[in-house]
Amino acid sequence: GENVEQHPSTLSVQEGDSAVIKCTYSDSASNYFPWYKQELGKRPQLIIDIRSNVGEKKDQRIAVTLNKTAKHFSLHITETQPEDSAVYFCAATGLDTGRRALTFGSGTRLQVQP
Amino acid sequence: GAVVSQHPSRVICKSGTSVKIECRSLDFQATTMFWYRQFPKKSLMLMATSNEGSKATYEQGVEKDKFLINHASLTLSTLTVTSAHPEDSSFYICSAYPGAGQGNYGYTFGSGTRLTVV
Helix, strand or coil, X not given: CCCEEEECCEEEEECCCCEEEEEEECCCCCCEEEEEEECCCCCCEEEEEEECCCCEEEECXXXXXXXXXXXXXXXXXXXCCHHXXXXXXXXXXXXXXXXXXXXXXXXXXXXXXX | CCCEEEECCEEEEXXXXXXXXXXXXXXXXXXXXXXXXXXXXXXXXXXXXXXXXXXXXXXXXXXXXXXXXXXXXXXXXXXXXXXXXXXXXXXXXXXXXXXXXXXXXXXXXXXXXXXXXX
């Protein structure tokens, strides 16, 4: 089955700085890689996703890059703000019929210092 | 967008009792529903995959007789924690993928259920 590793486990940055979180996956059949933001006691919220047919995707301050050959993908948050503080999870799956569950990374606790 | 409604949001039960958690897809048909468990400060761990009209598929190490899953319709999946013990206390969350022809909203999550067994 799929195995997703995520680093770092905690990340503290100053407001305005950039934050980068990295994930690797093991299953070459995986083709869908979403990133979620989760606040305490809440459901994960999709912040950006990427499919294996592209190498990069950007949405305002958030970007994701994918290297299929190396089986790793990264989340980049620029101009961080205190409200970006949360736990971020990467995930991977094969998006065919939607019958395959997401496999999550271990999570990164991001703290943005004002 | 696609919405999954999960109830209850919080439940406290006594050891030995059973608790049922419901997840409903409100505006799409969820052929498949995924059930996750999340311990404090940990990641989401897949417990089982629930398929409408058939038996659920459980992940290794998850007791199917303890965590009963029923997916009787395209919009409702339930997880029953039977004979609950304090170690079953956790955050349970469901997820579904709307699938082709039902929008492109990615995997949608329920709001989660905080179970505390005393």
